[in-house]
Amino acid sequence: MAEQQQFYILLGNLMSPDNDIRKQSEEAYDTIPGQTKITFLLQAIRDAACAEEVKTMAAVLLRRLLSSSFEEIYPGLTVDMQTAIKTELVTSIQTEASPNIRKKVADIAAELCRNLLDDDGNNQWPELLKFLFDSVNSDNVGLREAVISALLQTMEDQTNPRVQAHAAAALINFTEDCPKSLLIPYLDSLVQHLHVIMVAKLQELIQKGTKLVLEQVVTSIASVADTAEEKFVPYYDLFMPSLKHIVENAVQKELRLLRGKTIECISLIGLAVGKDKVHTALSTRCSVHVSYARGFVTPRCISYMISAWARMCKILGKEFQQYLPVVMGPLMKTASIKPEVALLDTQDMENMSEDDGWEFVNLGDQQSFGIKTAGLEEKATACQMLVCYAKELKEGFVEYTEQVVKLMVPLLKFYFHDDILLMGALTTSAESMPLLLECARVRGPDYLTQMWHFMCDALIKAIGTEPDSDVLSEIMHSFAKCIELMGEGCLNNEHFEELGGILKGKLEEHFKNQELRQAKRQDEDYDEGMEETLQDEDENDVYILTKVSDILHSVFSSYKEQVLPWFEQLLQLIVQLVCPSRPWADRQWGLCIFDDVVEHCSPSSFKYAELFLRAMALSLCDTSPEVRQAAAYGVGVMAQYGGENYRPFCTEALPTLLGVIQSPDSKVKENVNATENCISAVGKVMRFRPECANVNEILPHWLSWLPLNEDKEEAVHTFDFLCDLIESNNPIVLGPDNANLPKIFQIIAEGVANESVKSEDACSKRLANVIRQVQGSGGLWTQCVTMLNETQQKAIQDLLNTA
Known part of the structure; x- marks a missing residue:
């Protein structure tokens, strides 16, 4: 202690x-051994009782020591001592109250980190990176500021390009993980530093040809823009001249990666600042975008270009159509890359290495299937971008739908795809099918049908043969979307026969897998690790079950009751799903399927009622909110579509629905969707089956539960009913002398503000008419509007402007 005081x-x-x-003091300081200096200096920095000017001097000296004498001192320290130094620095950055000292400690940490990069660029202090990323979400403003300051200072170390590049890479990771709200206070400083560094490194590239740091700085700028979004608008003009210069001039072979990253940066900035800011730069065929595209097909960098085009498509929307002739050539060429495949024996495999891009699947009998994965990442990216164009441009993409369909459909038939990149391309292929059909609609029903016939068989066969659950679920989802889009008549008898067998097999496999998992839980080797694996398997199975439900929903909504004879081959399996002993997810999706039967096949659906009504009644009070939601929805569609035969069940279910709504925890987060479906169901019973309810008694309560904010589809039903009641001058809803109108205004305003009502909904015009009628009533209008807060008043005005 005395020695430390002497040191102070x-x-x-x-x-x-x-x-x-x-x-004299300098001479005395020079005689102290390096390890002792470090110990004393660290103690001074962390000592809360030490004067700030002394702590400042200690921080300056420690940084100087690590900068000028690192090789002489640090390697000779024990591992424990080295660890202690790192720990002390990180702790001081976190706990130091003085912003000045905290910044200087961060500078020391940056200096130590710089020295701990080996010759290969490997970081020997990974704990610091973790600390930096954790600091992103820290509530300590000073800590975040110190971390950013240290990264920027290290990036400005012009004498050590390798260190600069690593600091830039760390900044990229930092900003990618940093929430927008935490980054914004430092944005101006961050941007100005990055601009200075970029300009300096651009000059260095021109004079010396060095590019490593510039590549990382460009990516850092892209990352900052991506996180800052519209807050980056003021800096657009600051960066674009230099970025354009790189793209237009970095044409040499060795600069292609830099050019690709710069194009990526420009597109991310464009996506961040929006169409209005970048529109003028992209308004002619001589625009910057087109000049980037010409001649840019280098395999190493094409993925940057392809991704940039997709971002520009999102920015410009339909206006991007004019650039398709420029971009589609290289895009289709990349998407058409065919993986090299081979059937190999053991001897052949020994002559082929995974390092050469080959991956192998063992087929037994000393044979393996080999696939060369070179180019597959670019292929997967290109396929994703084609999906993006179809989604954004719709009918504007119709000229290319035929060639894209011919590219995508064969991907569904490629069965050997353990490689994750091929799986991505297959998933994208499936996703593209309904989007391409939507694009093709503009050419009329004959063209659309021809395209669908090209897809349909391949989709059904893929559902029956696809082994990977992630890919399978996407194929099933897309098939369901296609049926909804094509409608009645899109499937022939052969399709129905094959599809029925496949769905029956999926349901039987679902039950079999559950039995196998239960058996494994009785195994003597069962433990927590096995349980995690079994739960993962169960989640995959349930997800496939949801897609079975999707397909049945699309078939019922398209074919109505005429499909019931076909459905009967699955009926007992669906009944098995809703048994009370089944897991809640089975019961949820079984009920959803019966909901579709009632909604789309009534009154013919009633012949199956004895198979599901009891299960639905019990499920209204189920402990699982998902099951309650499915059951409540079922009551609603029975009231709306079921017909006279379902009237007794609606009467019986109503008190249960009211009880669920009025339970104390009905509005907590996990219950709110189920509760809103109950509220909607009560409304449907009063609206379509008023003989089943004491409407005058229930209506005031129902009005107090509005609006629905979570389930947007059911919210529209409630607003439709509310419009019926208002337009018929229902005295209970309007109240004496229209006393309830201010409350009704609040319900409408909240619905619009929460997007529970949108301008395209039919009820929006009816609601706007209600508002306009009150507008002309003078005092009543003033009374209604003054009850609304600013957000609600704006919502009412938006409704009047758009409906």
Whole structure:
């Protein structure tokens, strides 16, 4: 302790205005061994009782020590001592109250980190990176500021390009993980530093040809723009001249990666700042975008270009159509890359290496299937971008639908795809099918049908043969979307026969897999690790079950009751799903399927009622909110579509629905969707089956539960009914002398503000008419509007402007 105090005095004397005292102190400081200096300096920095000027001197000296004498001192320290130094620095950055000292400690950490990069660029202090990323979400403003400051300072170390590049890479990771709200306070400083560094490195590229740091800085700018979004608008003009210069001039072979990253950066900035800001730069065929595209087909960098085009498509929307002739050539060429495949024996495999891009699947009998994966990442990216164009441009993409369909459909038939990149391309292929059909609609029903016939068989066969659950679920989802889009008549008898067998097989496999998992839980080797695996398998199975439900929903909504004879081959399996002993997910999706039967096949659906009504009644009070939601929805569609035969069940279910709504925890997060479906169901019973309810008694309660904010589809039903009641001058809803109108205004305003009502909904015009009628009533209008807060008043005005 005495030695430490003496050291504090020495540090103080190093700042003495007296030359003799200062010189003596410097000589005394130089005689202290390096390890002892480090120990004393760290102690001074962390000592809360130490004067700030002394702590400042200690921080300056420690950084200087690590900068000028690192090789002489640090490698000779014990591992424990090295760990202690790292720990002390990180702790001080977190706990230091003085912003000045905290920044200086961060500078020390940056200096140590710089010295701990080996010759290959490997970081020998990974804990610091973790600390930096954790600091992103820290509530300590000073800590975030110190971390950003340290990264920027290290990036400005012009004498060590390798260190600069690593600091830029760390900044990229930092900003990618940083929430927008936390980044914005530092945005101006961050941007200005990055601009200075970029300009300096661009000059260095021109003069010396060095590019490593510039590549990382460009990516850093892209990452900052991506996180800052519209807040980056003021800096658009600051960066674009330099970025354009790189793209237009970095044409040499060795600069292609830099060019690709710069194009990526420009597109991310464009996506961040929006169409209005970048529109003028992309308004003619001589625009910057087109000049980037010409001649840019280098395999190493094409993925940057392809991704940039997709972002520009999102920015410009339909206006991007004019650039398709430029971009589609290289895009289709990349998407058409065919993986090299081979059937190999053991001897052949020994002559082929995974390092050469080959991956192998063992087929037994000393044979393997080999696939060369070179180019597959670019292929997968290109396929994703084609999906993006179809989604954004719709009928504007129709000229290319035929060639894209011919590319995508064969992907569904490629069965050997353990490689994750091929799986991505297959998933994208499936996703593209309904989007391409939507694009093709503009050419009329004959063209659309021809395209669908090309897809349909391949989709059904893929559902029956696809082994990977992630890919399978996407194929099933897309098939369901296609049926909804094509409608009645899109499937022939052969299709129905094959599809029925496949769905029956999926349901039987679902039950079999559950039995196998239960058996494994009785195994003597069962433990927590196995349980996690079994739960993962169960989640995959349930997800496939949801897609079975999707397909049945699309078939019922398209074919109505005429499909019931076909459905009967699955009926007992669906009944098995809703048994009370089944897991809640089975019961949820079984009920959803019966909901579709009632909604789309009534009144013919009633012949199956004895198979599901009891299960639905019990499920209204189920412990699982998902099951309650499915059951409540079922009551609603029975009231709306079921017909006279379902009237007794609606009467019986109503008190249960009311009880669920009025339970104390009905509005907590996990219950709110189920509760809103109950509220909607009560409304449907009153609207379509008023003989089943005491409407005058229930209506005031129902009005107090509005609006629905979570389930947007059911919210529209409630607003439709509300419009019926208002337009018929229902005295209970309007109240004496229209006393309830301010409350009704609030319900409508909240619905619009929460997007529970949108301008395209039919009820929006009816609601706007209600508002307009009150507008002309003088005092009543003022009374209604003054009850609304600012957000609600804006919502009412938006409704009047758009409906």
